[in-house]
Amino acid sequence: MLINAGNLKTLAIAFKAAFQGGLGQAASQYQVIATTVPSTTGSEEYGWLGSFPNMREWIGDRVINGAKSYGYTIKNKPFELTVAVPRTAIEDDQYGVYTPMMTEMGRAAAANPDQLAFNLLKAGNATACYDGQYFFDTDHPVIGADGAVASQANYDDNSGSGTTWYLLDNSRALKPIIFQNRKAPNFVSKTAETDDNVFERNEYVYGVDSRCNVGYGFWQLAYASRKTLDEAGLTAAYTAMCERKGDGGRPLGIKPTHLVVPPSLEIAALKLVNATTLANGADNVLKGLVQVISVPWLA
Template identity: 50%
Template sequence: MGIIDRANLDRIFTGFKGAYAKGFDGAKSVYPTVAMTVPSTTSEEIYGWLGQLPRMREWIGDRVIKNLSAHGFTIKNRKFESTVSVPRERIEDDHYGIFAPAFEELGKAAAEHPDELIFDLLAKGFTSECYDGQYFFDTDHPVGSSGGDFPVTSVANTDGGAGEPWFLLDCSRAIRPLIYQERIPYKLTALDDDTDEKVFFRDEYIYGTRARSNAGFGLWQLAWGSRQTLDAAHYEVGRNAMQKFKGDEGRLLGVRPTHLVVGPDNEKKAFDLINAATLENGASNAWKGTVEVIVTPWVHAA
């Protein structure tokens, strides 16, 4: 290349952005399936409406207005970055093309980062609180209303255990079991001016991606977490319990599991349970095709 000027640097950055976009667009992220994406406009968002899944009722007398500010649950945005450097002499000598795979990986990592946030949080649900002050997966979620027709009782969305975790989720609704909160989307920027400090002192151009976002828990009623052995018996327990979940007014919520989320250690068990025509004992598999399986490396025992 010889002379490095603004036009050449812009052209090189365009190439790097193309490689970044290729990696970003080609990534197989699955977080939109299990999490609702919520745009954020401040450093944090308060989800006062969590805990309410409206159901229709017969209109007798006045309307019953549901309070959507019964719970105060806040998700604070976090800042994330990933940065790479390209030595100036590589560009001077026209060797910058060898860095294209690195920028493609940078794009892939950015696209998959929400998966990491969402599924890592899901795996921590046995020890992390949600909107009602209980662990997301707990045996003591309070359901009901004090002084109402449906007294408060404790409801479980886990059957415990000590093994590799697996999760049943209802992802059929506008509200999801998890929340991906996005303040600033992932963007690739360059520090490639000769007057920039890094360029002047270290003789290298800096490129990086930045985002502000976070993950949080949505409705525990749409999720079942287990660390029991993933088999037909425990799968049935989870499905049965979820379909019996009720709201604070005592009416069924109509929850139906749509996805089974597992880590690598439960992958074979999950596909055998959901895809096989028969079980290990030779009996017909009643659970064949009842949910879709999601396998992610970020689901593992904490």
């Protein structure tokens, strides 16, 4: 290819098209467990977390529910992926070899929210949420009907043994994970003769950048367990979530919708909630209870 501004622009357009094609190749899973929140600043404050809204009979004046100030903030982070193409490859018409790389760049950019969201879920037993406790913990403070503070658990570590699996209620407006999006993936190129990469290293540079981050929503909508994933384990976790109460002893009406597992537990999970009958011929009462999501980022 003759190196000139017109041809380089055409090549950049072709590479960007390949990048855009890659954006649609990644099978997105994060949207199942995460609520996407648009962001317009460097960080967003979620001080209202912890206040489950509830209707009451209107007697007398309205009761204004103020948002509890927990000071939970999600700060946006920058992300990038950059690749270089030798100028000689362009001159020798070998640029087609690099087109799959641009497609893969798009796929990686699209997969970044999944990686962030599920890595955060995986780190829930050692990362704090809005109430200062770990997201998956045994002593979340909740005010009981008698006004006293009691502890609630959404984590069964089984003495630290076993592979972790997760039960989530993803039916609410705010899901267990928050994906905060400040800037969508943007494809850029540096191909001017005066760019340092061209002048000094004789290569053209193409890259993508974005700004986003993830954080925790309501811990009440999630449960993590290291117990054996069987009928007893799933039933215990499911019941604990359905019986969950908020401040004042008010039932929260939680109903788990998804069983999230690493690939090593996928078959066991599918058998548990998809099989019509058990090995002994009895009906499987857990059939259709929840949907199974197998996530490679949890491996």
